[in-house]
Amino acid sequence: xxxxxxxxxxxxxxxxxxxxxxxxxxxxxxxxxxxxxxxxxxxxxxxxxxxxxxxxxxxxxxxxxxxxxxxxxxxxxxxxxxxxxxxxxxxxxxxxxxxxxxxxxxxxxxxxxxxxxxxxxxxxxxxxxxxxxxxxxxxxxxxxxxxxxxxxxxxxxxxxxxxxxxxxxxxxxxxxxxxxxxxxxxxxxxxxxxxxxxxxxxxxxxxxxxxxxxxxxxxxxxxxxxxxxxxxxxxxxxxxxxxxxxxxxxxxxxxxxxx
Amino acid sequence: xxxxxxxxxxxxxxxxxxxxxxxxxxxxxxxxxxxxxxxxxxxxxxxxxxxxxxxxxxxxxxxxxxxxxxxxxxxxxxxxxxxxxxxxxxxxxxxxxxxxxxxxxxxxxxxxxxxxxxxxxxxxxxxxxxxxxxxxxxxxxxxxxxxxxxxxxxxxxxxxxxxxxxxxxxxxxxxxxxxxxxxxxxxxxxxxxxxxxxxxxxxxxxxxxxxxxxxxxxxxxxxxxxxxxxxxxxxxxxxxxxxxxxxxxxxxxxxxxxxxxxxxxx
Numbered sequence: 377x378x379x380x381x382x383x384x385x386x387x388x389x390x391x392x393x394x395x396x397x398x399x400x401x402x403x404x405x406x407x408x409x410x411x412x413x414x415x416x417x418x419x420x421x422x423x424x425x426x427x428x429x430x431x432x433x434x435x436x437x438x439x440x441x442x443x444x445x446x447x448x449x450x451x452x453x454x455x456x457x458x459x460x461x462x463x464x465x466x467x468x469x470x471x472x473x474x475x476x477x478x479x480x481x482x483x484x485x486x487x488x489x490x491x492x493x494x495x496x497x498x499x500x501x502x503x504x505x506x507x508x509x510x511x512x513x514x515x516x517x518x519x520x521x522x523x524x525x526x527x528x529x530x531x532x533x534x535x536x537x538x539x540x541x542x543x544x545x546x547x548x549x550x551x552x553x554x555x556x557x558x559x560x561x562x563x564x565x566x567x568x569x570x571x572x573x574x575x576x577x578x579x580x581x582x583x584x585x586x587x588x589x590x591x592x593x594x595x596x597x598x599x600x601x602x603x604x605x606x607x608x609x610x611x612x613x614x615x616x617x618x619x620x621x622x623x624x625x626x627x628x629x630x631x632x633x634x635x
Numbered sequence: 636x637x638x639x640x641x642x643x644x645x646x647x648x649x650x651x652x653x654x655x656x657x658x659x660x661x662x663x664x665x666x667x668x669x670x671x672x673x674x675x676x677x678x679x680x681x682x683x684x685x686x687x688x689x690x691x692x693x694x695x696x697x698x699x700x701x702x703x704x705x706x707x708x709x710x711x712x713x714x715x716x717x718x719x720x721x722x723x724x725x726x727x728x729x730x731x732x733x734x735x736x737x738x739x740x741x742x743x744x745x746x747x748x749x750x751x752x753x754x755x756x757x758x759x760x761x762x763x764x765x766x767x768x769x770x771x772x773x774x775x776x777x778x779x780x781x782x783x784x785x786x787x788x789x790x791x792x793x794x795x796x797x798x799x800x801x802x803x804x805x806x807x808x809x810x811x812x813x814x815x816x817x818x819x820x821x822x823x824x825x826x827x828x829x830x831x832x833x834x835x836x837x838x839x840x841x842x843x844x845x846x847x848x849x850x851x852x853x854x855x856x857x858x859x860x861x862x863x864x865x866x867x868x869x870x871x872x873x874x875x876x877x878x879x880x881x882x883x884x885x886x887x888x889x890x891x892x893x894x895x896x897x898x899x900x901x
Contacts, residue, residue: 501723504685508717509737510709 393600400592404522407514417520425486425521426528430535432481437536440473441465441543448544449552461554462563465544466537470567470575474537476627479582482525482532483619487590490521491615494594495608503595518591522584529583530576537575574634581630582623589619636661636793636825637682642691644677651677653849654691664819664826666836666857668871669846675829676720676797678846682827683717683795684708695793713741716791716824720798722782724770730757730781731766737789756784759821760814776807780814787818794819796828808832812839833872834861845871 448464494517497503506513541563548554593600593615597607637659644652651674659665667675680686681693684700693700698711724733734753738744744752757763760780770778779799786794799815800808812832816839819826830836837843837857844854845868853860853868860872 496726500721500726501719502725505717505719505723505725507685508683508712508715509741510712511737511740 396596396600397588397592400595401588403514404518404588404591407512407519408522410515412515413523414516414520417516418523421520421524422527424489425482425524426532429482429485429528429532432485433478433532433536434539436477436481437469437474437539438543440477440536441469441540441545442547444468444473444540445544445547445552449548449554458552458554459558460562460566461544461548462559462561463566465548466541466563466567467571469537469540469544470571471578472627472631474533474540475575475578475582476623478529478533478536478579479586479623480620482529482583483586483590483616483623487586487619488612488616490587491590491594491597491612492608494591495597495611498595498597499604499607513595518587518595521587521591525583525587526580529579529586533575533579574630577634578627578630581626585622585626586619589622590615593618636663636696637827638692638694639678639682640692640694642678642681642693643689644674644681644686645689650849652681652688652691655846655849655851657844657851657854659825659827661825662823663841664824664828664839665842665844666833666840667827667829667844667846668831668833668836669852670871671831673846674849675846679717679795679797679827679829683712683715713789714792716786716789716794718779718782718786718794718796718799720801722770722778724778724782724785726770729767729769730762730773730777730784733770733781734785734788737785741789752788753784756788757781759787759818760784776803776811779803779811783811783814783818787822790822791824794822794824794826796826796830798829798831800830800832809835812836815839837861847871 444465445461448461448468449458452458452460452464494503497517503513503517506516545556545559549556549559593611597611598604602610637657639655639657642652642655643650655674655678657665657678667678669675677686681688682695682700684693684703687701695711696714698707700708700711703711724730725736728736731753734756735749738749738752742749754763754766757766760783762777762780762784765773765777765781770781773781783799796815800811803811812835815826815828818824819839828836828840834857837860840857842854843857843860845852845860847867853863853865855863860868863869863872
């Protein structure tokens with residue numbers, strides 16, 4: 377009997393947290409459309425989430441494309457289909473790897489920092505100070521991040537795709553001898569606008585997940601996680617893990633819906 | 636101006652506040668004293684609506700803080716000032732930006748007027764010359780004074796101080812209390828000071844309320860509290876006073892400092 381009671385109590389705690397998390401997202405969307413918009417803060421966050429993530433995106437995109445070039449060529453040549461290396465690299469990057477890997481990179485680089493920043497503001501009562509000045513913390517801390525990520529994520533993903541395709545070209549064409557015309561020609565024939573849009577939709581929704589989870593974890597530091605530095609570190613770890621898992625889960629859902 | 640009526644608050648099944656009732660008249664400043672963990676800061680956070688009571692009400696200028704929402708709550712908060720225990724300055728902004736922040740966000744003043752107001756306020760709290768330093772570059776006393784300047788820059792009608800002298804040495808603590816007193820004389824706000832600084836705070840308040848076991852144990856003038864025979868009050872006030880006297884009598888060595896040195900430090 378006690379076991380059932382404990383299970384019920386734990387379930388209620390998690391249900392409540394899920395409710396709070398859902399309301400957090402709804403409130404954030406609400407304040408996106410309620411002026412005034414903190415424009416300078418949006419620009420600052422675009423710089424932080426977007427511009428400052430480009431180097432890591434270009435690096436990982438390039439290597440992901442190069443690996444795809446090797447693996448794709450190896451698999452396709454066993455069936456005598458190495459001419460399809462271009463479409464394989466292109467479709468894999470544009471539909472899957474580009475959005476997913478970019479999102480994971482942004483989670484690790486920007487998402488964790490956002491959680492830590494908001495978490496420290498929470499435990500040092502800076503969020504309370506904002507509220508007591510009659511200023512809405514959502515408008516100042518959360519909304520600029522959401523707008524910034526919605527603008528930055530598709531662009532970062534596009535960069536990842538382009539550099540990845542060039543990485544695949546480097547390996548497939550320059551190293552393994554596939555003709556450049558075949559690589560790009562077949563890619564142009566098999567990749568259509570629908571595939572590109574699928575990648576964009578995915579990157580947008582992954583961006584929302586990153587900001588939702590990372591801001592939520594920071595905002596509730598000391599309430600749902602421990603206090604002090606340990607609380608911030610816990611919140612940051614949880615934010616990165618939860619965002620990454622949700623990105624992969626949501627990727628499955630979107631892929632099955634858009635298939 | 637502030638009426639707290641039968642306030643109850645539970646944390647993890649423990650009742651921190653068990654029916655607190657307290658009133659503060661317009662222009663009056665009271666000290667809220669009590670042991671560590673007695674719920675003083677919790678009570679203060681109920682007054683500004685950062686916490687909601689489990690039972691009871693907090694009425695500020697005729698409005699019930701527990702039911703106030705949206706624009707009504709915002710417009711009431713515009714009339715409040717709150718000095719946090721740790722200052723709660725925005726650590727990515729300079730002292731100037733911190734003090735200017737509420738003016739920029741809540742008023743239509745132009746940059747020149749904002750600059751003038753901020754410099755004035757910083758001068759009032761003795762922080763001229765530190766305008767462009769970050770909170771991490773100044774001392775604890777200076778952080779408290781910058782936070783005080785930020786809280787006062789909007790000319791609040793009600794000021795709440797959450798342990799304004801905690802973590803500061805006795806000399807700097809006394810200087811902060813004097814600063815609060817001079818600000819009160821200048822702005823005539825209604826105030827509650829949560830503090831352990833007994834009996835020093837008695838010089839600057841009209842009344843003292845002592846929170847003990849979740850209720851207001853005593854609510855009286857500083858003079859009557861000092862002469863109280865109530866054992867709990869004696870234990871708290873007497874011990875604090877004795878420790879303060881021990882400090883001054885030389886049992887504990889407090890280095891002699893010039894006023895210039897003190898100003899520099901705080």
